[in-house]
Amino acid sequence: MSNEVTGTVKFFNDAKGFxxxxSPSxxxxxxxxxxxxxxxxxxxGEQVSFQIREGNKGKEAFDVKSI
Structure with missing residues (x-):
């Protein structure tokens, strides 16, 4: 598994669910x-921690938590 990464939510659409x-890293x-x-x-703008895995269309975040 990937190491935990921290970053900022750039955009999130509740209605569409994505x-x-x-992240600077x-x-x-x-x-x-x-x-x-x-x-x-x-x-x-929310600060989060997450892990990264390879999805169907490229890298995706999982285990995303507010920090």
Missing amino acids: GFIT LSKDVFVHISNIQNDTLSD
Whole structure:
């Protein structure tokens, strides 16, 4: 498994159930699906910790938690 990464929610759409997280330690924003977050939702600008795995369309965040 990947190491834990910290970042900031760049965008999250509750209605569609997905968004993106940005982190200075990553070259690209990471996709996050609502099923991979520990809270009920995420807010734009929220600080989070997460792990990364390879999904069907590239890297995705999972085990996403507010910090």
